Amino acid sequence: MDYGLWIMDFGLWIMDYGFWILDYGSNKNMLENIKTKTSDLKQDINISIAEVSESNLNPVNNIDNEKLIHSHKLSKKLKWKVNLMILPFFMVTYFLQFLDKTLLNYASIMGIKKNLVGNEFSNLGTIFYVSYIAAEPFSAFIIQKIPAGRFLGFSITCWGIVVACHAATTSYVGLMIVRVLLGIFEAPVAPCLIIISSKWFTKPEQARRTFFWYAQTGIAQIVGSLMSFGFQHVHHTKIASWQIMFIFMGAITVIVGILVFILLPDNPLECKFLSEDEKMEVVEHIKENQTGIEDRSYKFHQVKELLLEKETWVMFFIIILSATNGGGLTVFSSQIMKTFGFSNEISALVQMPGAFFLIASTFVCCYLPSYTGQRSLMIAAVTIPTILGAALYMGLPNSNKVGKLFGVYLLNFNGAVIASxxxxxxxxTAGYTKKNARNAMTLIAFCIGNIIGPQIFRAEDAPLYKPAKIIILAFLAAAFVLSIILRYFVRSENKRRDILTANYTEEEKNKDVLMLDLTDRENLNFRYAY
Structure with missing residues (x-):
């Protein structure tokens, strides 16, 4: 465990980044070096020299193989350098994404619902994820074609502008328009973070680093509750307090977006803050992933492979079933708290303890698998307290407010499922196109769950929302069963591969496939973490 990460000084990365130069074409002069130093690899995979041309090479192929050292582990100094270059951007980005999209929840008790009737508020929560789904395939394609770091910075800047524009409208139609635009520009965030993470960290490191940026959902809940409480005490202004809140957060997001666009390194080989030796050291470090680094060509056979895998669809439905709970809480948690008799101000504050449950469960789900390898079991494990929370919230009488409130807090364990x-x-997932496609499918399933979530909280069922409670409980139980099935599928595939590769020579087992862009199915030496 990298204990040093807990005391990261966020001021350091600003000092380290002062001399960034946006330059994507600087690697062309290495073309001849590649042709000579990778000739042995080309012979092994039956690719002729004629097939390697300036038109089909991209910067990440420019690797001096003579500098690669096997069984490599990053030095502590370089590990810190990489962490400080990447993690602060990831953390701030995910913090803002979650906070900005959930401002609607806090604004619901600050006056934004004044001009809304019936299920119109629910529709505002739903339309965000409808546009998110619509944008996701296009985002995956764009990530394949341009640097993910630049695309991420552009998206953050655009959604910051849209967040500020929420303050300019109070009508249902106007709010629907800005929610649609917000969904479009937030769609690339998680895929970009996952793709960039896979280029910098090994599999165990990726799980641990995921905690740092995904746990920002909990931090965002705490900050959002405090911010809502504070802005509710802003009076005697020409615009409403919720409008000031949207303008404030929009401005901060735009600034962060510009910084991400300029400063976030997309992959080790294009990073301006690493020496050539350090670049090779990082590349060698991640070779054990067997997932490659980057390939700009879009390979449809990798998408087909993904769609034909049974694991893909088991995971798809786990996400839908789990995200339905989160979708309801994201939009309606403030109003749920009001049903317990709290004032608007206190309703904002009492949401904070749920964030600590989310952070704790995310820590367990991201750190334990990096040491035990038990990823699917973690998904099942965090579903259990979520089911208990749903049962308490649904089954306890209204007079037992403490028990029901504790049940709502337990529902926050569900957030760790998505982190896992x-x-x-x-x-x-190996294969650059396949990785992008899987991330897109994950976000599509997540959006479907979040579309369903607000809609099960119907206006006619208020304030108890009994049908919604029953649906959430049933969905969580089904997600638990599917996570066990997923573990069985993946474990069986690993055993099958062990049999097929039992007679492999050491040379065949250790063959370097970093630059071949093979999928996990094509590379029999690949083993799944289940």
Whole structure:
């Protein structure tokens, strides 16, 4: 465990980044070096020299193989350098994404619902994820074609502008428009983070690093609750307090987006803050992933392979079933708290303890698998307290407010399921196109769950929302069963591969496939983390 990460000084990365130069074409002069120093590899994979041309090479192929050292482990100094270059951007980005999209929840008790009737507020929560789904395939394709770091920075800047624009409208139609745009520009975030993470960290490291950025959902809940409480005490202004809140967060997000666009390194070989030897050291370090680094060509056979895998669809439905719970809480948690008799101000504050449950469960799900390898069991494990929370919230009488409130807090364990799945995707998917496609499917399933979530909280069922409670409980139980099935599928595949490769020579087992862009199915030496 990298204990030093707990005391990271966020001021250091600003000092380290002062001399960034946006330059994507600087690697062309290495073309001839590649042709001479990778000739042995080309013979092994039956690719002729004629097939390697300036048109089909990209910067990440420019590797001096003579500098690669096997069984490599990063020095402590370089590990710190990489962590400080990558993690602060990941953490701030995910913090803002979650906070910005959930401002609607806090604004619901600050006056934004004044001009809304019936299920219109639920529709505002749903339409965000409808546009998110629509944008996800396009985002995956764009990530394949341009540097993920630049695309991420552009998206953050755009959604910051949209967040500020929430303050300019109070009508249902106007709010629907800005929610659609917000969904479009937030769609690339998680895929970009997962893709960039896989280029910098090994599988165990990816799981641990996922905790640091995904746990920001809990931090965002705490900050959002405090911010809502504070802005509710802003009076005697020409615009409403919720409008000031949207403008404030929009401005901060735009600034962060510009910094990410300029400073976030996309992969080790394009990083301006590493020496050539350090670049090779990082590349050698991640070779054990057997997932490759990057390939700009879009390979449809990798998408087909993904769609034909039974594990893909088991995971797809786990995400939908789990995200339905989160979708409801994200939009309606403030109003649920009001049903316990709290004032608007206190309703904002009492949501904070749930964030600590989310952070704790995310820590367990991201750190334990990096040492035990038990990813699917972690998904099942965190579903159990979530089921208990749903049962308490549904089954206890209204007079037992403490018990019902504790049940709502337990529902926050569900957030760790998505964190586990992000780490699972990063560790268990090889092939650049396939990785992008899997991330897109994950986000599509996540959006479907979040579309369903607000809709099960119907206006006519308020304030108890009994049908919603029953649906959430049933969905969580089904997700638990599917996570056990997923473990069985993946474990069986590993055993099958052990049999097929039992007679492999050491040379065949250790063959370097870093630059071949093989999928996990094509590379029999690949083993799934289950």
């Amino acid at each position: 799945i992000y780490a699972w995707n990063s560790a268990n």
